[in-house]
Amino acid sequence: MSANNPAAAELFGLLSAFWQPPDELFWHNLADGAVDAELANFSQLAGFSTLSPSRTSFQHTLPPLDALRLFYLRCFIGIGKQSALPVESIYKKWTDDPTARLPIAGSTGYLMGDPALHAKYLLDHYQLQVPPDYRMMPDHLLLLLELLSFLLENRPVAEADLFLRQHFDWLDSFAEALEAIDPENPEDVIAKRFYQLALCNLKQSVQCQLAKYDQVH
Amino acid sequence: MRKISRRTFLQVAAGSAAVGVAAPQLLDMKAFSASIVDAPVSKIPTYCNGCSTGCPMFAFEKNGRLWKVEGHPVGMKNYGTLCARGHGVAADLYNKDRVRQPMKRGADGKFQPISWDQAFKEIAEKLAAIIDKNTGNSVAWMAHGGKDTYGAMFLDEIGSPNFITHYSTCFTSKTNAWDKMVANQLTIDIRRSKYMLFAGRNYGGAIIPAAMKQLTEARAQGRKIVVVDPRLCELAKIADEWIPIRPGTDLAFFLGIAHTLISENLYNKNFVQKYVFGFEEFWAANRDFSADKAATICDIPAAKIREIARDLAKNAPAAFLDPGYHGLHNHYINSTQIAQANVIVNALLGNFYQPGGLLPTARPPLGSLKLPKRLQPEKGPRADGAGVANEYPTVETSRGIAQHMPELIAKGKIKAVFLYHFNPLRTAPDPEYQKGLAKADLVVSIPIDWNESSYYAAHYILPEHYFLERMEAPKAVSGNISHDYPQIAIRMPAVKPLHDTKPLLDIMQGLTKAMKIDDLYPFTVEDEIQAALAPLGIDKSRLQTEGCIELATPLKPGFPEKEGKPACGTFTGKIEFSIGAFKLHGRLGVPTWIPPLVSPKAADEFRLIHGKQPWHSHSQTNNTPYLLEMTKSYNGTWMWMNRSRAEKLNIKNGDTVTVESKIEYPGQSARIVKKAMQVKVTDMLYPECVWVPSAHGCFSPNMTYGYGKGANYNDFAASRVESLSGGCMVQEVIVKVRKGAV
Structure with a gap:
């Protein structure tokens, strides 16, 4: 079975944009409600009918672009007191290789873990090119979402299904890390809420898609 | 059906058959992880960066990642072993708290990523303006050892005498x-x-x-x-x-x-x-x-x-x-x-x-590059006063005085500072005073991580490759303990760089190019390796494979003599019990008893002393999670206190106490510093002092593992300069200790 859910592909592609460094174009699309409308549309087309209505309220929770950028720098690039990197390896055991002798082998919190190697393997296999800044973080959330979108649009169900199950099971840990970020100012409070909403939206979308696959099974 | 346009980061390669390609054999992550266990392993020589000892070691790479590290069996300082620090700093390659791209501090005081080219351009413009107005004498390069030549060459080119090492805070x-x-x-x-x-x-x-x-x-x-x-x-x-x-x-x-x-x-x-x-x-x-x-x-x-x-x-x-x-x-x-x-x-x-x-340490006769002579500006006297009459004439000019840089900046002597793997805000006395570094017109830090000096003082941060990502010219393995044969070691890259960082030579080439300084570094590291090995007759590929090589010519004991006369290198050729340079400047040439500057007197007063823990290299490793776990296991942030003194102050093992000192500078009102610490009560310490480990007290918020753990001896000491050698005298500090938190 192929082309399993093109609307979901669009939806996850759009959700990936939330985890890119904020730019003016996307911010304006958020501000004028275009993103909200598109999310609602794709969700409906994808058959994600059980989602909470609050998931389409980005227009009304949007901080100023500068505040969004600062929060992104601080939390997701790691230039600040606290960070919550949106990178899968950080939240999982670094490697399952029983022969690895690095002291961090069984620990969490490190970059370039097994998930990164697997993501790189898949990206190479599908001949998807990663921009230079992300080559050593192939398991960055925005890349995982774009890859998921690609799979949903182009590949058999089994491939998207397994990828979704195995590479998006860390979002709760990420949510905890995000929750632990202390806002530095009132705009930070709004920015944090915005990203928490984006993450909540993503988690619900992942669950909906998984539920669909469960029905197939 | 998509109405809004958005950026996509993944690009589908030309000819990619998104639909036609077969399913990946290792779609399943568990199967994939199992499949890579038997991948080939490469053995790459390097030397440790966990402390200044630089033990030769091998890094083992598998699947593009570091797999393990072990000591080099030839290395005369480690005999095939590595200490905990060596293992800890190796794993730090993947620490999320590294600086991952160049940074610039904005007008709001916050850092933002910047491209290398833009960073070079802006730094070059600012530095050129500073030099035009104040001459090269207003620029300082502060470093914690290693690869000193690149920084020194840069200072020579701009006419600065201010090459300053960390030694005045060390030995x-x-x-x-x-x-x-x-x-x-x-x-x-x-x-x-x-x-x-x-x-x-x-x-x-x-x-x-x-x-x-x-x-x-x-x-x-x-x-x-x-x-x-x-x-x-x-x-x-x-x-x-x-x-x-x-x-x-x-x-x-x-x-x-x-x-x-x-x-x-x-x-x-x-x-x-x-x-x-x-x-x-x-x-x-x-x-x-x-x-x-x-x-x-x-x-x-x-x-x-x-x-x-x-x-x-x-x-x-x-x-x-x-x-x-x-x-x-x-x-x-x-x-x-x-x-x-x-x-x-x-x-x-x-x-x-x-x-x-x-x-003496057995040193190999390493060669060096023969570079064309350049027309370079005359240098003035050193800003730090080392070797300068009426300032610190007997302090070594090759090492300088690091701790009073903020004063030099306040006096307008120094306008621009480069910090190369040097973090005076944590490793020099009085961090509040050291924050004065930020008042320089330009501060450029070249670190690995978000150390305190980068976080609080730098205008630009130019992150260097991690030591496991870079190649460096051969170095002698020597010092501390004797060994009969000279050894050399090389540092080879074990893995590809993870982040948007550069090796120092590239950084300096980029910066000087932006400054329109032509060909100051007209060579590669490979060229340096060739030049270093030329006198030894060792093939480059052999060293790059073996990593650490012991030369065959043994060290000969016996006092150095020339024509039957002592010739150890001093003016008289003999060991000089009396230092002429001291006498020349009105001081005694020979040592006599000089009492310490301060002494504890009251029941709650102690001399504060410090030392290294076996699993930390002062503050260099205080954000290494693996080593911090050891700190946790051993209560490694605790301050030691003699049992008899503790009993008199009603302090029990594990109690939290307030440690207080008075920091004074001439012409300024005194400042009281108070820190809370837990106490290890022990019989194994001289009663008049308390002892703290040197590693802790990280106060850079971006060092998320170490931040806020423990206190540091430098927190309690004023920045001072010992007049003969430039030392910082941080054990000439009396602290008051009382039970209870601050």
């Missing part, structure tokens, strides 16, 4: 005294020594793995090890004897030993007559400083001082007083005299250049 008194008295920094020959006295040196804390192996073997063979230290340090645990001493009085102890050796005619007269200059001057100045007098000061019984002196003499020349390191050789008002007295005790034993005593 500059030793290097200063030994260079002036011996013209060399000799090392201990543990393997052939029969009697070894260590004071202010803890090879089990500031670990040299080979030294600890040799000392353990020596102990098993019945050769004597005596450790004099206010604290039962790690080395003392394997010694025959631990003799606690009142901190700040090691000079008295050394002078007491010297007095015993001379007054009891135990010293090596032949050696002194032939190879020593200034013996009479020393004796005339210290004739009255007997072991009895020393005992009243250092609190070691006179009989014990005499016993040690006699035992040293009995075993000489296969006996030594270790030349020492950080603890004694920077942190007291009398640190320079301590180093002088150390030389004198050893020389009285006649152990210089003798097996079992002190030997």
Whole structure:
């Protein structure tokens, strides 16, 4: 079975944009409600009918672009007191290789873990090119979402299904890390809420898609 | 159906058959992980960056990642082993707290990523304006050792004399005294020594793995090890004897030993007559400083001082007083005299250049690149005053004075500062004072991580490749302990760079190009390797494969002579008990007793001393999660306090106390510093002092693992300069301790 859910592909592609460094174009699309409308549309087309209505309220929770950028720098690039990197390896055991002798082998919190190697393997296999800044973080959330979108649009169900199950099971840990970020100012409070909403939206979308696959099974 | 446009980061390669491609064989992550276990492993030579020892090691790469590290079996400092720090810093390659791309501090004080080209352009413009207005003399390069040539070449080009190392916060008194008295920094020959006295040196804390192996073997063979230290340090645990001493009085102890050796005619007269200059001057100045007098000061019984002196003499020349390191050789008002007295005790034993005593380090004759001479501007006097008349004329100009940089900036002497792997905000006294670095017109930090100096003071951060990601020219493996054959080691990249970082040579090439300085670095690291190896006849590929090579020409013991006369490199060719440069500037040439600057008096007062933990390299490793776990296991942030003193203050093991000191600068009102610390109550510490580990007190919020853990000795000390050698005297600090948090 192929082309399993093109609307979901669009939806996850759009959700990936939330985890890119904020730019003016996307911010304006958020501000004028275009993103909200598109999310609602794709969700409906994808058959994600059980989602909470609050998931389409980005227009009304949007901080100023500068505040969004600062929060992104601080939390997701790691230039600040606290960070919550949106990178899968950080939240999982670094490697399952029983022969690895690095002291961090069984620990969490490190970059370039097994998930990164697997993501790189898949990206190479599908001949998807990663921009230079992300080559050593192939398991960055925005890349995982774009890859998921690609799979949903182009590949058999089994491939998207397994990828979704195995590479998006860390979002709760990420949510905890995000929750632990202390806002530095009132705009930070709004920015944090915005990203928490984006993450909540993503988690619900992942669950909906998984539920669909469960029905197939 | 998509209405809004958005960026996509993944690009589908031309010809990619998104639909036609077969399913990945290893779609399942578990299957994938299992499949890569048997991937080939590459063995890449490098040397450790966990401390300044630089133990040769191998990094093993598998699947593009670091798989394990192990010590190089040839390395004379580690004999195939690595200490905990080595393993910890290797894993830090993947620490999320590294600086991952160039950064610029914005007008709002917050950092933003910036491209390398833009960073070079902006720094070049700002630096050019500073040099145009203030000359190159207003620029300083501050470094923590290593690859000094690139920074020095840059300063030569812009006409700056201000190359400043970290030594004035570490052991500059030793290097200063030994260079002036011996013209060399000799090392201990543990393997052939029969009697070894260590004071202010803890090879089990500031670990040299080979030294600890040799000392353990020596102990098993019945050769004597005596450790004099206010604290039962790690080395003392394997010694025959631990003799606690009142901190700040090691000079008295050394002078007491010297007095015993001379007054009891135990010293090596032949050696002194032939190879020593200034013996009479020393004796005339210290004739009255007997072991009895020393005992009243250092609190070691006179009989014990005499016993040690006699035992040293009995075993000489296969006996030594270790030349020492950080603890004694920077942190007291009398640190320079301590180093002088150390030389004198050893020389009285006649152990210089003798097996079992002190030997020079075996150095390979490495070559260097022959670069065209450049027309470069004249340099003015050093801004830090090192080697400058009426300032600090006897301080070594090759090392300089680091800790008073904020004052130089405030006075307008320095406008631009480069920090290369140097973090004075944490490693120099008084962080609040050190924050004055930020007042320079331009501060550029070249670090690995978000250290305090980068976080609080830098305008630009230019992150360097991690040591496992970069190649460097060969270096001599030498120092600390003797080894009969010279060794060289090379650093090769074990993995591809993870982040948008650069090696230092590329950074300097980029910066100078942006400054329109042509071809200041017209070479590659490969060229440097070729040039270094040329005199040795070693093939580059052999070194790049083997990593650490021992040369065949052995070190020859014996005092250096030329035409039958002593020629150790000093003015007289002899070991000079009296330093002429000191006398020239109105100071005594020979050491005599100088009391510490401060002493504890009240019931709640203690001298604050510090030391290295076996699993940390001062603050360099204080954000390494693996090592911080060890800190947690051993209560490693706790402050040690003697049981008898603790009982009087009603302090119990594990209690939280407030540690308080007064920081004063001339013309300013005093500032009170208070920190909360937990206390380890112990019998293993001299009662007049409290001891803190040197690693902790990280206050850079971006160092998320270490941030806020423990306190640091530098928190409690004012920034001062010892006048002869430039040391920072941070153990001349009295703290008040009381039960309860701040």
